[in-house]
Amino acid sequence: MMWSSERRRTFISRLAKLLFGAFFAMSIVSAFKLKQGAPERVVPLELRPVKVASLAEIKQRGYVALSVGGTPVLVFPVGEELRAYDATCPHMGCPVSGRRLLEEGVLECPCHASTFDPATGARLSGPAPRGLRQLPLEVRNGQVYVLPA
Numbered sequence: 001m002m003w004s005s006e007r008r009r010t011f012i013s014r015l016a017k018l019l020f021g022a023f024f025a026m027s028i029v030s031a032f033k034l035k036q037g038a039p040e041r042v043v044p045l046e047l048r049p050v051k052v053a054s055l056a057e058i059k060q061r062g063y064v065a066l067s068v069g070g071t072p073v074l075v076f077p078v079g080e081e082l083r084a085y086d087a088t089c090p091h092m093g094c095p096v097s098g099r100r101l102l103e104e105g106v107l108e109c110p111c112h113a114s115t116f117d118p119a120t121g122a123r124l125s126g127p128a129p130r131g132l133r134q135l136p137l138e139v140r141n142g143q144v145y146v147l148p149a
């Protein structure tokens with residue numbers, strides 16, 4: 001079947017509009033999902049412990065999300081202990097969110113819904129190939145510090 005040049009131009013024009021619309025819609029969805037995992041505080045990279053918050057504040061809020069030298073970090077209590085993770089999703093690098101931690105007890109990546117065990121950082125579901133990297137913590141005088149590694 002041969003298409004006239006006008007039909008071909010119309011087809012290409014519609015295809016271009018469709019692709020542009022799909023790209024635009026995906027950009028909006030991606031921007032919204034990335035915002036869900038956005039840190040509350042941004043800290044420049046330091047080679048010494050970075051203060052997160054007081055132990056009481058972390059327990060009261062349930063979790064704290066911050067960025068240390070561009071690395072997303074999540075800090076939260078697990079029972080009587082604390083955990084800190086490099087919250088960079090091992091799938092494609094989106095910041096993992098603590099939003100579902102309080103109600104459902106899981107950490108979730110907002111980009112493609114990988115979930116992680118808050119106690120161990122292990123991958124529970126989704127396309128992430130492995131779990132989250134745990135970071136060392138210190139508690140001094142009621143203040144919690146994370147040691148970026």
Ligand code: FES
Nearest residue numbers: 089091092109112
């Ligand atoms: S980037 Fe986290 S699941 Fe894809």
